[in-house]
Amino acid sequence: LQFCMPKTGDMNLNTLVRFVKRIADGYDIGDGPFRLLKFSQSRIVGYFNNMDPESKEMFNFESRARFRLEVPPSQTTEKLKENNRSFLIRVCFAKEKSYYNYYCSIDTYGDPFLFDVLEDETFDQTLVRLRKFLEISDSDDLSSFKFMLSVDGSVSYSTKFVELLDGMKLSEKCTIKSHMVIFAGKSKSKKPKRTASNEIKIYN
Helix, strand or coil, rough: CEEEECCCCCCCCHHHHHHHHHHCCCCCCCCCCCCCEEEEECEEEECCCCCCCCCCECCCCCCCCCEEEEEECCHHHHHHHHHCCCEEEEEEEEEEEEECCEEEEEEEEEEEEEECCCCEEEHHHHHHHHHHCCCCCCCCCCCCCCEEEECCCCCCCCCCCCCCCCEEEEHHCCCCEEEEEECCCCCCCCCCCCCCCCEEEEEE
């Protein structure tokens, strides 16, 4: 489903869901829980999951951003995350570009996503889950990929990235504000696949 949202002021997630249900014209979007993702330049720049009617977690529909309202996968519900002592971080794909051999920039591309960080899991174990999520077979070589972490969440050429290596624990390196960036080099490996979800898309 796609909706054109009115140019309204700040609202919280509960207000948005009630608005979508009102204009859905008979389409049952269910009872949630829901979350709203905000995208810009192939990155998730914000996500909102507080369904409390009194929530102060506000957002507005900026013209240059895209938004997606969705039901989170069952394994990422708040209760399960508490039980697993896990949390979500943002992940995007990027490549470096150089201009005239002296100026570089980082271009993000593709479909960004949220991924679970599990307590005490080493990064070689995290990679197993990433392979499954991205539908990359065990036979595909990942040596051309670099997995980098922006602790503060910024993604630019001036960002100080930490390279994620097998023995590291992602849960000790990042916070919910962090951003994992997957840099892909030249490779004959298959491109990562993404399975389509049954989300409700909201565009300005």
